[in-house]
Amino acid sequence: MNSARLIRITGRVQGVGFRDWLLREAGRHGLQGWVRNRRDGAVEALLCGEADALAAVLAACRRGPPLARVEAIEERFAEPPAEPGFHRLPTV
Template sequence: MKARLLRITGRVQGVGYRDWLVREATAAGLEGWVRNRTDGTVEALLSGEESAVGSILLAARRGPAAARVDRIEETFAPPPDEPGFHRRPTA
């Protein structure tokens, strides 16, 4: 199992990025969460099989059609405490 914490920068709020990521991550069988940050970024924790995490990382660089991803900061992280992939409140 592989877990990554992402900070996604660009036009990623107000364009459906979180809902899109929930659908993509759930379809890939990942666990974790996604939320908006008050600084305008999106933060996400992805956890699962290495190949699935890698696929979603590639997709996250494009995002949904209305988004513009400028940068993704990626760090190793512990896996989430709860099963499934969820949308969390803004932090």
């Protein structure tokens, strides 16, 4: 059964390749959803998939790519995405 989470990641997460890294991680684990930068400096993502895959990507997000420094992740339940696949959205 698929579940979905909306996450907001703060720290040094912009300008370090976080979105492209998350695109690869989500694809590798078969997740659907999207990722985008926020003007406040955070990265926001909607992740949807099987519980084990979702847990693996959430754990990876706590580390992030090599140049990132994750300070906090806010997580809440969400509705699954309307579109299949995993996409990079424009900054909001």
